[in-house]
Amino acid sequence: MKVALLGDYRADRLVAPLSAAGAEVVVLGDAGRYRNATHLLDRLDGVDVLLPTVFAPGEExxxxxxxxxxxxxxxxxxxxxxxxxGFAALVTDKVEFHLVARQRGWPVPRGVVCRDRIELVQAVADLGFPVVVKQARSESGSGRRVVRDATALRDLPPRFPVLVQRFITGQEHGVELITAATGTVAWPVASLDALDHDCAPWKRARVMPADLPPGATAVLEAFVGDVVETWKPVGPWQIDFAVSDGDLLVIELNGRLGGLANLGWACTGDDPYAVLGRVALGAAPDRPRAGRVALELPLRTGSVLTPAPDGMTVKPFVPTTTRGPSVFTDAYRVVVAVPADRGAAAAAWLRTLDGLLVDHGAAVDQLDRGLRALPRDRR
Structure with a gap:
């Protein structure tokens, strides 16, 4: 069997399980540059299975x-x-997603679609500062801006249409899923920590698993069920959501795996990319279960970690792609896997680290959040 990877993001984590299963793998690293299906089809002679692997900035x-x-x-x-x-259009157009969300009653932040600057100014007046302005086809790391005052609004040069949303406070979360013919599996919910005014989750400590407040889990499950039943995704997808004053609000829907896959791998032992490779060959995915706390830490470039206590593992992650530098050029990230019985040692170690781009106390708080969320039989 011959499998073609459309893109080369995290290709190393796909090629290995595919090859181990006996597949021949060809990597079309430049596939994301094509904007015409016919041109891409011309390159697929002899291929049996297509499997996209999308780099968030530039390929969505x-x-x-x-x-x-x-x-x-x-x-x-x-x-x-x-x-x-239909699903591909939904996850690549912020305006389309917002309009569909309102139609279906999905929980999203209050927002207004604007087609010109006059509508933009009126929307901001109605919503009040601060707001988030998103270009319809913006991608991770570009095309969106927090507007805090009239000066920032005047200097904003958006390409219309745009979605203007009330800036929400609270805790940001994410979950990654894979939908196959046999059903949908989800990795544990991750906490991306408190929403910040820079919309920069890569500069926060992120942890998996994380509990949600009462009622929020049911809202999330209902949203997932409606998306699966109505839009029928195939393969990987991701939900970015917030819990604000106890209410769950969906921020974005993405049609790919992302940085949470690293947390998911460390937390459950099941690498979402490896699972995706097996699904491409017809296997039914098992439901991943949290076995340890996975804590992602952003560190200043050039900083060196002190050795972690026994029983913990530390793994750095950088984008593995042949195209250009990551948008996160001022930092690198590591994922720390912490068994339940090493929580105290991990907290003490975190307080000694130099180069952290988050407050040491915030990192420890996220660790504690993860430990509380571990299933009882894993504590």
């Missing part, structure tokens, strides 16, 4: 093209782990 807008390619490929009797065109 390729998902609608991949959807078209996948439709053509399945019509020829082959397999493709590509989302349907």
């Amino acid at each position: 807008q390729a998902l609608p093209v991949y959807a078209q390619v996948g439709n053509h490929w399945r019509a020829k009797g082959h397999e493709a782990l590509t989302h349907p065109e």
Whole structure:
């Protein structure tokens, strides 16, 4: 069997399990540059299975093209782990997602779609400062800005249409999922810590697992169920949401795996990319279970970690792609896996670290959040 990876992001974590299962793997690292399905189809001679692997900054807008390619490929009797065109449109257009969310009653922050500057000014007047302005086809790391006052609004040069949303406070969370023919599995919910005015989650300590307040889990499950039933995603997807004053609000829906996959791997032992590779070959995914706390720490470039206590593992993660530097050039991140019985030692170690881009106390608080959320049989 021949598998074509559309893109090369985290390809190392896909090629290994695919090859181990006996598949021949070809990596089309430049696939995300194509904006025409026909041109990409011309490169797939002899391929049996298509599997996209999307680099968040710069390739998310390729998902609608991949959807078209996948439709053509399945019509020829082959397999493709590509989302349907409707879902691909939903996850690559912030305006479309907001309009659909309002229509279906999904819980999203209060917002207004604006087609010109006059509508933008009126929307900000109605919502009040601060607001978040998102270009319709913005991607991770670009195309969105927090606007705090009239001066910032005057200097804003958006490409319309845009979505203007009330800036919400509270705790940000995320969850990654894979939908296959046999159903949908989700990794544990992660806490991305408190929402900040820079919208910079990569400069916070993130932890998995994390508990949600009463009622929020049911809201999340209802949202996931509606998305799966109505939009029928195929393969990986991700939900970014907040809990604000006890209410769950969906911030974004993405059609890919992201940085949470590193936490998911350390927390459950099941690498989402490896699972995705097995699903592409027809395997049914098992439900991942939290076995340890996974804590992601942002560190200043050039800083060196002191050795971790026994029983803990520390793994650095950098984007593995052949295209350009990451947008996060001022920092690198490590994921620390902490067994339940090493919580006290981990907290003491965290307080000694130099180069952390978060407050030491905030990192310890996130560790404690993860320890509390571990299943009782894993504590």
